Amino acid sequence: MTTTVRFTKGQGTGNDFVLFSDPDASFDLTPERIRALADRRFGVGGDGVIRAVRSEKHPEGAAALAEDEAAEWFMDYHNADGSVAEMCGNGIRVFTKYLIEQGLTTLEPGETLAIGTRAGVRDVQLSRGGYLVDLGRWSLTGGEPEVTARSLPVARPGLALSIGNPHVVVALAGADELDGIDLGVAPVVEPVPVDGANVEFVVPEEPLVADGVGRIRMRVHERGSGETLSCGTGAAAAALATRYWAGQGAPDQWRVDVPGGTVHVRMFATQDGEHVSLSGPAELVFTGDLVI
Known part of the structure; x- marks a missing residue:
């Protein structure tokens, strides 16, 4: 069964992504569909695919909400080959911009936006020339x-x-x-x-x-x-x-x-x-x- 996906192409220093919104996690995001979206010849093309899902609707979003109840959105990130990735530093900046441009959240100077990821909650702020993300402990x-x-x-x-x-x-x-x-x-x-x-x-x-x-x-x-x-x-x-x-x-x-x-x-x-x-x-x- 085919599905039409409304997507946005984004990039951070050339690291490029296919982004789409699926707040209720209703889209069947299979590895095959991820590879189709990321394919540079037959799809949109990108280093990864990012789905915007409300944390309460994603199986791994509960941990994000338990860590920080302000983490309304979960960055469901996948590599181009369809595999799951814990975190993406360029991707989370592009994801933040996408959420703002889609009217899904707001971020004013001096504010912090909490984003759920598989590596935990990451805080994003506006910075000169883009966005700044606290990647947490290393x-x-x-x-x-x-x-x-x-x-x-x-x-x-x-x-x-x-x-x-x-x-x-x-x-x-x-x-x-x-x-x-x-x-x-x-x-x-x-x-x-x-x-x-x-x-x-x-x-x-x-x-x-x-x-x-x-x-x-x-x-x-x-x-x-x-x-x-x-x-x-x-x-x-x-x-x-x-x-x-x-x-x-x-x-x-x-x-x-x-x-x-x-x-x-x-x-x-x-x-x-x-x-x-x-x-x-x-x-x-x-x-x-x-x-x-």
């Missing part, structure tokens, strides 16, 4: 797995982190190595992460720190989507890993340049531990109808 999760990538001469050690979703960050020697990696093929991580991982490759700018802000370049292969022009949680992971490697005295504010633009990362103390935030642009590109 953690080191799995030592230094070995990463092999096509066109990278030898395997490199990575640093495993969680930003609500799993990441492995690899430091490279310079821009030539970063530009030369073929991410059309998924990097191999050993030992294999239980839930897979996004893999980020990073090089420092010269100088690493300017005016108190750390500066890095990054490319990423996203679990379930392939190479993308940007990854918000990946940018946060890359900044955290670089600060970790740099040692004492490294800054808590970072500029991360990705193929699709620039995002900004900040680490800050809270009562429940150190949090990391991400800020950057969000754009809604076009709206249409697709029969799937």
Whole structure:
């Protein structure tokens, strides 16, 4: 049975998404339909699909409401291959803009909007040039797995982190190595992460720190989507890993340049531990109808 979906295409630093509203979770969002929406040749095309569902109507939304009763909306995020993802840093900014443009919520300067995700509730605010999201607590999760990538001469050690979703960050020697990696093929991580991982490759700018802000370049292969022009949680992971490697005295504010633009990362103390935030642009590109 076919269904017509009213969708909006959105992007944040080139990380692009197909968004649609399904407040009561009445649409049968199968992996096949997700792949059809995300298909760049036969569908709309995107790195992921985001469904706007009221938290009270989504099976995983109850946990969000238990954490924060203000989390009216749940970001039901799926990778382009139809698999489920816990969190998306660029996606949640685009999702927030979508909710506002659709008249589903409001967000004024100085206010905070609580959004339910599979990684927990995330708070979003307006920022200069876009939106800022508190990605919550981060953690080191799995030592230094070995990463092999096509066109990278030898395997490199990575640093495993969680930003609500799993990441492995690899430091490279310079821009030539970063530009030369073929991410059309998924990097191999050993030992294999239980839930897979996004893999980020990073090089420092010269100088690493300017005016108190750390500066890095990054490319990423996203679990379930392939190479993308940007990854918000990946940018946060890359900044955290670089600060970790740099040692004492490294800054808590970072500029991360990705193929699709620039995002900004900040680490800050809270009562429940150190949090990391991400800020950057969000754009809604076009709206249409697709029969799937």
